[in-house]
Each structure stands twice: as C-alpha cells, then as structure tokens.
Amino acid sequence: MLEVIGVESLDALAAAAVPASILEPAGAGLQTLPPAASEHEALAELAELARRNTVTTSMIGLGYHDTLTPPVILRNVVENPAWYTAYTPYQPEISQGRLEALLNFQTMVTDLTGMELANSSMLDEATAAAEAMTLLRRAGKSRSPRFVVDADVLPQTKAVLATRAEPLGIELVEVDAATAGLPDGEFFGVLLQLPGASGRVLDHTALITAAHERGALVAVAADLLALTLLTPPGEQGADACLGTSQRFGVPMGYGGPHAGYLAVRQGLARQLPGRLVGVSRDADGASAYRLALQTREQHIRREKATSNICTAQVLLAVVAAMYASYHGADGLRAIATRVHRCATVLAQGLRAGGVTVVHEAFFDTVLAQVPGTADAVVAAARTAGITLRRVDADHVGIACDEATTPQHLVAVLRAFGVDAPDLAGLDAVAVDALPAGLLRTSEYLTHPAFTSYHSETAMLRYLRELSDKDVALDRSMIPLGSCTMKLNATAEMEPITWPEFSRLHPFAPQSDAAGLLEIVRQLEQWLVDITGYDAVSLQPNAGSQGEYAGLLAIRAYHHSRGETQRDVCLIPSSAHGTNAASAVMAGMRVVVVACSADGDVDLADLRAKAEQHGENLAAIMVTYPSTHGVYEHAIREICAVVHDHGGQVYVDGANLNALVGLARPGRFGADVSHLNLHKTFCIPHGGGGPGVGPVGVRAHLTPFLPGHPDAPGLGSGAAISAAPWGSASILPISWAYIRMMGADGLRRATLTAVAAANYVARRLDEYFPVLYTGEHAMVAHECILDLRPLTKATGVTVDDVAKRLADYGFHAPTMSFPVAGTLMVEPTESENLDEIDQFCDAMIAIRREIDRVGSGEWPVDDNPLRGAPHTAQCLVGEWEHPYDRATAVFPAQQLAGAGARPRPKVWPPVRRIDGAYGDRNLVCSCPPISAFSS
Known part of the structure; x- marks a missing residue:
C-alpha cells in the first residue's frame, strides 16, 4: 500500500498527511497506557475485575428488572457477528433480515401499547420520555410552555426531562395525579407512568380525557410486560406511549444498553423522531422493508430537525422482538401473571406479618411502610443476597420479576421480620391486585411472527433465515465513510455476557460494581490520555447524546460566568447533521460557516461570522479531520479565532480513528469533544446501535460534566441518560481494545x-x-x-x-x-x-x-x-x-x-426498493401474510 501511495513508511505517511502543527511525536501522551496485552491476558484481567463485582438478587425495580434471555437468542443474536456487526439498514435490499426484526419490534410495541405507530427503538426510557415531551409540544395546539409530570414518574426520567426542558424554555410542573389531579392554568402536555415508580397502578382514562378537554396532549410511560395484563394506554386515550423493552430478555447491564420505545396515535407519524421501518415494494412488486420518513432526517433538516438521534439500540430491539416471538402472547401473559402473583403473595405475607402495604393496586412492585426501620430491612435482605429499594427512612420498595423464585419471597419476608412464612398458605388467600376495570380484554401479538417460533428449532431457523438476508462484517467489508466499520474482536465481545457485568442493577450500591467501576475509571483515564483532555464522562449512551452533553457543558460554563447571552453556535456547512440538531436542543442559534472550494472551513467567512456574533458567540462545532476526510491545516487558527471572540471549540470526535496516537484535540485547541466508542473503539454497530458517546473536556468545563441523582459525586452537570454510567455493560469492549493494542x-x-x-x-x-x-x-x-x-x-x-x-x-x-x-x-x-x-x-x-x-x-x-x-x-x-x-x-x-x-456470492433477497411508494402508503407494522403471496 505504501508503494502505491508513494511513501516509504507509516511515519512518512503521517508526516505527509497530518499538519506539522498538530502532529505529535510517536507515543506522545500515551506513555501512561499499559503495554499491549494478549487476548488471553486481557480476558484474565477482565475476569479478575468481574470477580470484584457483587451480583445480588435485584428487587430494586425503577424500570430495571432481571430477565431470562432464552439461550437460543443469546447465542444466535447477541453472540452472533451476523447480527452485532451489521450497520444501520440504509441499504435496505441487503438488510431485509434486521429490518424484518425491527418491524416485529414496532408491531410488538404497537400491539402492547394500543397505539397505531411505533419507531424502531430509542436509547432508553428517560430519553424516550424527553422525546415524547418535545413531540407533544410540536404536535399540540397549546402555546403554553408548561409540561405536567406525575410525581410517580421514574426519578431518572424526571432528571433527564429537567435537562431537556431547561434550554428549550419548557417549564416542568410536578403533581400527584392520583390525589391532586391536573394543575390550574394552561399546559401543553402531561406525562403519566403505568405502573408508577412506587408500583401503584391507576386507570388514567379520566385524567387523559380531562387533559384533552383543556387542550393538552398526554404521554404515558408504560411497562410492556404489565401491558399484557392491563388495558393499554392507547385504549385509555393516550396520544403517545413510551418506555423500555429491557425486561424482554435484555439484561440490566448496570444501565444498558437497552432499547427504549416511543409509539403514537394516528396523525402523529410525521412528528415521530428516530428511525421508523416501513413496508414498501421492490422492482418486481414484491413486499420489502425499508427505513421510512425519518431516515437520517436530522442530516437533511439540520437545525430544523425534530431530534438529534442517530444511533438507536437496534441490536437490543432485535433481542426484545425475538423474546416476544419466542414466548408469544400466551407465554408473555404467563410470565406477567407469575410476576404479579409473586408480588401479591409477597404483599399478603407482609400484611399477615403486620407490615402496611401502601398501595392496594399494583403489578410487580410492593411498597411497604416500615416507620424508621427501612435501613434495617434493606440490610437484612442484603444479608440474604437480595437488594431492595430504600425509598426513604419509612418505606421500602420490592419489585418482582421473571427471575423471582419462592425462595426469594421467603428471604424478603424474613427481612421484614415475618418468621417462617407459609407461601402455599399465602398463595391460597392472596388476591390479585390489578383493578378489575383495568384488566386487558384486547388481543395482541396475533401475527404469525409471534405465533410461529415457540420452539428452539423454529426460532433457530428463523434467526438464521433473517441473518442470511443481510450483509454484515462477517461477510464483507463495509466501507462506510464517517462510520468506521472496523473489527469487533471476539475477545472484546466475550465479557459482555458475563453475569458479573450483565446482571448488575444500575441503582445497586456502588460497592456491588467495584470491578466495573474500576473499568470505567481506567477507560476514562485512557481516553483522557488519548484525547489530551482533562476529564471524560462515559454517561452519554450515543454519539448524539455526547454532542448534546458537550454543548450543555459549554452553555453551563458561559452561564456560570454571567454570559447568558452567548447562544450562537457556528457550524460549517459540511458538518454532520446531528451537530446542528444538538445545538438547537441545547438552546443555541445555528449560524452556518461556508466551506471553500477545497472543502475546508472558509477562514474569511469564519472570521466575519465570529466578528459579527462576537458578543453572543457560544461555540463552534467542527469535525476533525473534516467531514470531507481531510486534515485541515488551519485547525489551530480556527480554534484561535473562536477563542479570541470568547467562544468555546467543540471538535466532533466522529473521525477520531484518524487521530489516535497522532494528534490530540485537547492539545491543539479544542475545549470539548464527544467520542464514538462504536466507531474508533470497537463497540459494534449492531444494525444501528448500541453506541456510546463519551464526552471529554478541558479542566474549565469539568464541573459541568453529566451528573445523576442516583450517583452523588459523579458530576454536577445535568443528567443525560437514564443510568449514571449509560450503557455500562458494553464498556469492557473498548477497555479490552485499548488494553490489547x-x-x-x-x-x-x-x-x-x-x-x-x-x-x-x-x-x-x-x-x-x-x-x-x-x-x-x-x-x-x-x-x-x-x-x-x-x-x-x-x-x-x-x-x-x-x-x-x-x-x-x-x-x-x-x-x-x-x-x-x-x-x-x-x-x-x-x-x-x-x-x-x-x-x-x-x-x-x-x-x-x-x-x-x-x-x-x-x-x-x-x-x-x-x-x-x-x-x-x-x-x-x-x-x-x-x-x-x-x-x-x-x-x-x-x-x-x-x-x-472466487468471492462468495451474495444473493440480495429483494430487488431495488421503491422508497417513495412506501412513504405514500405508510405501513409500519407486520403486514398480513397475504401481502407476500406473490
């Protein structure tokens, strides 16, 4: 290759390609990295770190539950490179397998929620709620800035809502919908939770009707497993429904990755953010799948985009969809019934032991009142290997799930001081705790996709059939510019399924995650060394969220200095579309900077725009190397111009695969960057996700890195993701890559x-x-x-x-x-x-x-x-x-x-797909079998 290029060595290539003003000597800044380890050595170190974690039986709840992943799905999806190395299905003709799986996911969500349309996955429940909030604001007629949030919404969701609301001028109003009802005055939307964070189950029909009468739209955050037994939000009149599919076979993983979901009623389809799989037809008239409407819309609409979402959680959505296909409606209903029965037996035992159960109606979570003794109860349960939720000094929450056993119930009752509980006797007298008027009567998951694959043989063949329709890295190079589709080494992937990482609840005591948090600490430090920044946060669970976190840090920095007028963000015309969308979400005004004929930032236009907006200049967002794939020689000058006018420099880290070991943005003038661990640092794309988008900053921005209400000391900035360390369970992949390199x-x-x-x-x-x-x-x-x-x-x-x-x-x-x-x-x-x-x-x-x-x-x-x-x-x-x-x-x-x-033949399963037809005839759930009769 070097002979064709015309250079004698890789070092000579570096000298010819990289500007001397930023090129660093070999190894600069990386001396603190440990020497390269072999695969076996790295895995041994990870195994030792894993042993430092303490896996207890988690009964914390709060949107995260233990689940039993069917081994046929674990082996043939999560551990199968045909699924985890695939890219976002922008070439639908060779992506029909993952598109069908995503269409199944959408169908599963619409069926269970009673809504008409669902997208193909969000990042987590909290960010899905934030997207729902802005969707309701766009779609509604009310001009009020107020958004009503029920007090029983998950606390991590409230934190992310607060983050998203403030830059957009949205005022959050918290009310206890069960007792106080809706507040006085106008508001554009309402967010409810079913079941609530406390476990309480309410019929929201009357409240939704009342909100509609006052001109507001309503979103409900709902547990999909509970909806197999409860009347879905769509049938209660909700305009949108959101949540997570985590408990459908996706381990807790100390917070992620998990596929969130967002579904809407008819009429809101074009307001729906994220990716949407639709049915179209190919050149022969056969049915075929493709991404519809919102496909890369943030790239096209830029600052007018409705969302900055790019990475989704496709691989996890596939797992959840296959979990539903494997169990079917009857299987899911049986699991939900057993979970609910565990909770009702537990409640009966508590009452028999003199403990007050706060709520009469609940699904899987029992809230117990124990005046002044909550700490003692939680400690007693920990002795038995079970972690409960300490709500406050007087209340304890206990969440049952698919993995709950009779032995767990006995241990919990004993922790509350109930001696020798008789489960059989309790089961005989326990009464179901779901309101009779809220029991589900409508059917769901009746499509053959959910009735045909209940044996391992059938599921195994279905997964193989789908993966054979796709081209992933296990079959071909995927030479995608901007996306860095590189090797996801098996040795890097192996640890993510270890229970010491996968079965940790994100709100368990931090001492339980000592090994994983050491991985976090080491990875953060290594990324600091590689980028030249002073601190890194791993919380953002996608590149778009890392962008957003970096811009919020810049915004908070200016506000801390009393310069609240600084709200202009300069963005080159060549920039990735998420840049402009993220800036708008962070409350900034986008001003476009021209590019010259050679693709570089036009310095004259930059100087003019910086001068014009000097007093209001907040930042510039620039990708390096440039979006055009070139090392711009003027990067230091670009940084200096913005700094001279009081702005901050955000360098998009999407192209860091061209910088590692050669140049460090934190040393050539940048103040903040997000990194893509699913690009440069080997986390696989998984058909479009998961991703991780850490944010690195210079020292003056460190105080504004993401924080979290459940992790004091993590950071003082706003919460970006539902979990404190985002998608923590896949961080060992990037750790292993750096450790072995x-x-x-x-x-x-x-x-x-x-x-x-x-x-x-x-x-x-x-x-x-x-x-x-x-x-x-x-x-x-x-x-x-x-x-x-x-x-x-x-x-x-x-x-x-x-x-x-x-x-x-x-x-x-x-x-x-x-x-x-x-x-x-x-x-x-x-x-x-x-x-x-x-x-x-x-x-x-x-x-x-x-x-x-x-x-x-x-x-x-x-x-x-x-x-x-x-x-x-x-x-x-x-x-x-x-x-x-x-x-x-x-x-x-x-x-x-x-x-x-000869190169192995790839047989595309369909001819070229007619995208326009699919948008004109929008179908985004599983079509009837008759559609495929041709």
Missing part, C-alpha cells in the same frame, strides 16, 4: 487506516475522481469519490453504483454525504489488502459498466446498474434485458485472478 498498536492502527484510505484513493482516482485532498494530495482515513460528472454524462447515479455493489458481494460506501452525488469510502485498519483490492476491482469493473452505458451499448434505463441488485429469481422466468443473466448476477466471477478463490 497498547500505545504503539493504537498509533499503528490509525496510520494503517490512513494508509488504506490513501491506497483506495490512489487506485480509484482515475476512475472516480477523489473530490477533496489535503497537502501532498493526501486524504485522512476516508476519501470521497465524485460520481457527479459521470452521472451528468451517462445518467448512472450514485444509487445505481451502490445497488450494483451488492451484486459484487459488497456493502456500499456512504452515499451522498457530505456531498450529494458522491460516495465516501472508509476502509479502516481492519481489512486486509486482498479485501481492499477486491473492493477496488469491483469499483473499477462498475466503472467499465458505466462506460458501456455512456457509449450507448446499454440504455440508461435498462442496464446492470439500473437493474441492480439482482436476486436469484432473476435466473428464471422471462428475461428481456439487453444484458445477459450472468452479467446481472455473477459479475464478481470475472474479478477472480488465476488460482484465486
């Missing part, structure tokens, strides 16, 4: 990624001109191939090339971002030369096909590119195209050299 390995990985990108640029430039390069004609870790002249000359579009790559067995690069009509290629350091060469050969072969269209040999509207992708069905039946079948379905065969092993 060491300082030298990290630097070599970066330079190898840069070498791979420049190699691709050199090989393809004469066929598809590289749009932007830096000094010495070098790119960073990705390059943009310009197809616009070819499109103008031949009519072949970037979409045609992307779909044709599937016929060659490759996932397409990023299409039309950051420049319409281009492909952005990022090969990463993880692909060997053979795979990269095969990709380049495929692109060159496609260029030859484009030339045949341009010469008139093939018509513009009927050629292998416009007809791509081609399915196995194309081998039979009528064939009326001017190109033959072999060219259509086996183009890669011509690429194999003498003695080379």
Whole structure:
C-alpha cells in the first residue's frame, strides 16, 4: 500500500498527511497506557475485575428488572457477528433480515401499547420520555410552555426531562395525579407512568380525557410486560406511549444498553423522531422493508430537525422482538401473571406479618411502610443476597420479576421480620391486585411472527433465515465513510455476557460494581490520555447524546460566568447533521460557516461570522479531520479565532480513528469533544446501535460534566441518560481494545487506516475522481469519490453504483454525504489488502459498466446498474434485458485472478426498493401474510 501511495513508511505517511502543527511525536501522551496485552491476558484481567463485582438478587425495580434471555437468542443474536456487526439498514435490499426484526419490534410495541405507530427503538426510557415531551409540544395546539409530570414518574426520567426542558424554555410542573389531579392554568402536555415508580397502578382514562378537554396532549410511560395484563394506554386515550423493552430478555447491564420505545396515535407519524421501518415494494412488486420518513432526517433538516438521534439500540430491539416471538402472547401473559402473583403473595405475607402495604393496586412492585426501620430491612435482605429499594427512612420498595423464585419471597419476608412464612398458605388467600376495570380484554401479538417460533428449532431457523438476508462484517467489508466499520474482536465481545457485568442493577450500591467501576475509571483515564483532555464522562449512551452533553457543558460554563447571552453556535456547512440538531436542543442559534472550494472551513467567512456574533458567540462545532476526510491545516487558527471572540471549540470526535496516537484535540485547541466508542473503539454497530458517546473536556468545563441523582459525586452537570454510567455493560469492549493494542498498536492502527484510505484513493482516482485532498494530495482515513460528472454524462447515479455493489458481494460506501452525488469510502485498519483490492476491482469493473452505458451499448434505463441488485429469481422466468443473466448476477466471477478463490456470492433477497411508494402508503407494522403471496 505504501508503494502505491508513494511513501516509504507509516511515519512518512503521517508526516505527509497530518499538519506539522498538530502532529505529535510517536507515543506522545500515551506513555501512561499499559503495554499491549494478549487476548488471553486481557480476558484474565477482565475476569479478575468481574470477580470484584457483587451480583445480588435485584428487587430494586425503577424500570430495571432481571430477565431470562432464552439461550437460543443469546447465542444466535447477541453472540452472533451476523447480527452485532451489521450497520444501520440504509441499504435496505441487503438488510431485509434486521429490518424484518425491527418491524416485529414496532408491531410488538404497537400491539402492547394500543397505539397505531411505533419507531424502531430509542436509547432508553428517560430519553424516550424527553422525546415524547418535545413531540407533544410540536404536535399540540397549546402555546403554553408548561409540561405536567406525575410525581410517580421514574426519578431518572424526571432528571433527564429537567435537562431537556431547561434550554428549550419548557417549564416542568410536578403533581400527584392520583390525589391532586391536573394543575390550574394552561399546559401543553402531561406525562403519566403505568405502573408508577412506587408500583401503584391507576386507570388514567379520566385524567387523559380531562387533559384533552383543556387542550393538552398526554404521554404515558408504560411497562410492556404489565401491558399484557392491563388495558393499554392507547385504549385509555393516550396520544403517545413510551418506555423500555429491557425486561424482554435484555439484561440490566448496570444501565444498558437497552432499547427504549416511543409509539403514537394516528396523525402523529410525521412528528415521530428516530428511525421508523416501513413496508414498501421492490422492482418486481414484491413486499420489502425499508427505513421510512425519518431516515437520517436530522442530516437533511439540520437545525430544523425534530431530534438529534442517530444511533438507536437496534441490536437490543432485535433481542426484545425475538423474546416476544419466542414466548408469544400466551407465554408473555404467563410470565406477567407469575410476576404479579409473586408480588401479591409477597404483599399478603407482609400484611399477615403486620407490615402496611401502601398501595392496594399494583403489578410487580410492593411498597411497604416500615416507620424508621427501612435501613434495617434493606440490610437484612442484603444479608440474604437480595437488594431492595430504600425509598426513604419509612418505606421500602420490592419489585418482582421473571427471575423471582419462592425462595426469594421467603428471604424478603424474613427481612421484614415475618418468621417462617407459609407461601402455599399465602398463595391460597392472596388476591390479585390489578383493578378489575383495568384488566386487558384486547388481543395482541396475533401475527404469525409471534405465533410461529415457540420452539428452539423454529426460532433457530428463523434467526438464521433473517441473518442470511443481510450483509454484515462477517461477510464483507463495509466501507462506510464517517462510520468506521472496523473489527469487533471476539475477545472484546466475550465479557459482555458475563453475569458479573450483565446482571448488575444500575441503582445497586456502588460497592456491588467495584470491578466495573474500576473499568470505567481506567477507560476514562485512557481516553483522557488519548484525547489530551482533562476529564471524560462515559454517561452519554450515543454519539448524539455526547454532542448534546458537550454543548450543555459549554452553555453551563458561559452561564456560570454571567454570559447568558452567548447562544450562537457556528457550524460549517459540511458538518454532520446531528451537530446542528444538538445545538438547537441545547438552546443555541445555528449560524452556518461556508466551506471553500477545497472543502475546508472558509477562514474569511469564519472570521466575519465570529466578528459579527462576537458578543453572543457560544461555540463552534467542527469535525476533525473534516467531514470531507481531510486534515485541515488551519485547525489551530480556527480554534484561535473562536477563542479570541470568547467562544468555546467543540471538535466532533466522529473521525477520531484518524487521530489516535497522532494528534490530540485537547492539545491543539479544542475545549470539548464527544467520542464514538462504536466507531474508533470497537463497540459494534449492531444494525444501528448500541453506541456510546463519551464526552471529554478541558479542566474549565469539568464541573459541568453529566451528573445523576442516583450517583452523588459523579458530576454536577445535568443528567443525560437514564443510568449514571449509560450503557455500562458494553464498556469492557473498548477497555479490552485499548488494553490489547497498547500505545504503539493504537498509533499503528490509525496510520494503517490512513494508509488504506490513501491506497483506495490512489487506485480509484482515475476512475472516480477523489473530490477533496489535503497537502501532498493526501486524504485522512476516508476519501470521497465524485460520481457527479459521470452521472451528468451517462445518467448512472450514485444509487445505481451502490445497488450494483451488492451484486459484487459488497456493502456500499456512504452515499451522498457530505456531498450529494458522491460516495465516501472508509476502509479502516481492519481489512486486509486482498479485501481492499477486491473492493477496488469491483469499483473499477462498475466503472467499465458505466462506460458501456455512456457509449450507448446499454440504455440508461435498462442496464446492470439500473437493474441492480439482482436476486436469484432473476435466473428464471422471462428475461428481456439487453444484458445477459450472468452479467446481472455473477459479475464478481470475472474479478477472480488465476488460482484465486472466487468471492462468495451474495444473493440480495429483494430487488431495488421503491422508497417513495412506501412513504405514500405508510405501513409500519407486520403486514398480513397475504401481502407476500406473490
């Protein structure tokens, strides 16, 4: 590769590509990293850290419950690279498996909640509630800034709501809906909880009706398992429903990752944030799935976007959907009934022992009144290996779940001083605690997706059938610019399923998580060393949330200095769309800075805008290397201009895979960055999520890092995620990556990624001109191939090339971002030369096909590119195209050299999908089997 690029060594490549003003000596700042460990050594260290955790039986509740993941799902989804290495399904023709799984998730949510439409996953329940709040504000007619929150809403949800509300000028009004009803005056929305944080179950129908009569919309945070027994919010009149699917087979994991959900009634579809899977049709008229309406809408709408969500929790949504498919309606109802029965027997035992049970109606959580003795009760339960929730000095909460056993109930009753409880006798007299008028009568999960896979054999084959429809990293390189689809090593992945990490409740005593918190501490310090910042918070559970946290830190810093007028955020025109959306969410005004012809930030325009808005300048958001894949030489000057006008510099860390070991944003002028652990640091994309987006800051911003009401001392800033350490259970992945690479390995990985990108640029430039390069004609870790002249000359579009790559067995690069009509290629350091060469050969072969269209040999509207992708069905039946079948379905065969092993054939399950048809005929839940009869 270096020979093709024209440099003698990786160090020479660094000197040629990276500006001397920011390039650091080898190993600078990374001396504190431990030397590289082998896989076995790293796993042994992680095992020792895991042993420092204490896994008790958690009966804390508060939205997090123990659950039993069916082993067939654990092995064939969570531990299967066909699922966890897949990317967001922006190429739907080779993503039909995960799209079907997500459609099942949406159907599961709409069925259980009684709503008409659900998106395909949120980050957690608290952020889903925040999204619901802003959705109700957009959709409603009330101009009031007030939002009513029931006192029985989960405390972590209240904290995140407060974070989101303040910059947007929303006033939160807390009321006890059960006793006080709705407040006086106007308000635009209401948030209720079912069941409440205290365990209380209420019929909200009358309250919802009253809110509607006063011009407000209502959202209900609901437990999906409880909804198998209770009348769903949609049938009570709610406008939106939200929550988490965690207890559907997804371990607590000390807070995540888990798939949240958000569902709405008819009429609010176009207000729904996040990703939405819809049903459309392909070129042959067959039903096919795709992302609908909101697909990457934050990239398109920028500061007008309704949300900054980019990463979702797709892998976890798949687990939850398959859990529902495996158990079906009857199985879920049986689990819920058993959970409820455990709670009613426990309540009966407490009452028999003289303990007051506060609520008569509950589902799984019993609130016990124990004046002055709550600490003693909790301590007694801990002695028996059970963790209860200390509500206050006089109350204890006990939450039952799928893993609760009779032995657990006996131990809990004894902790309350009930000696030798007779469970059989209690079970005989215990009365159900669900209000008779609130019992569910409607059916749910009747689609074959939830009635056909109740045996392990059937589920195993279904999961294999779906994964065979997809292209993930286990089948092909995924050369997506901006997204860094690199190796997710098996040794990095193995620890996330260990019970010492997966079965920890996020609100358990911190001493229970001593080993995991040591991983957090070490990882934070390593990221500090790598980035040059002074502190890092791991709480944000997505890159978008890291952006938001960084901007909130900047905002809080200015406010702490009395400069509340600073609300202008400068953003280059080339920036990732989430930047502008995050700035608006943080209460800032977006001012766009132009880019010059070479793709760099236009310094003259930057100076003019900084001068114009000097008194009000809050920050600039700049991606480095640039969104155009180039190391901009003026980055220090960009930082200086903003600092000179009193602003702060936010460097988007999306492209950190081109910086690690070479340059540190915290040392070349940046004040804050978010990092993408699901990009540079090997957490897998999982079909679109999970992600983790830590935020790093310089010392003056450290006081404003995210905090959390359940983790005093974590930080004094606002809560960003539901759990104190976000998606803590997957942090061992990034820990293991850094531990096994060491300082030298990290630097070599970066330079190898840069070498791979420049190699691709050199090989393809004469066929598809590289749009932007830096000094010495070098790119960073990705390059943009310009197809616009070819499109103008031949009519072949970037979409045609992307779909044709599937016929060659490759996932397409990023299409039309950051420049319409281009492909952005990022090969990463993880692909060997053979795979990269095969990709380049495929692109060159496609260029030859484009030339045949341009010469008139093939018509513009009927050629292998416009007809791509081609399915196995194309081998039979009528064939009326001017190109033959072999060219259509086996183009890669011509690429194999003498003695080379032919590339395995990828058979796309559907032809090219008609996106516009799907949006005009919006169907976002499982269609009837008759839809597939053709």
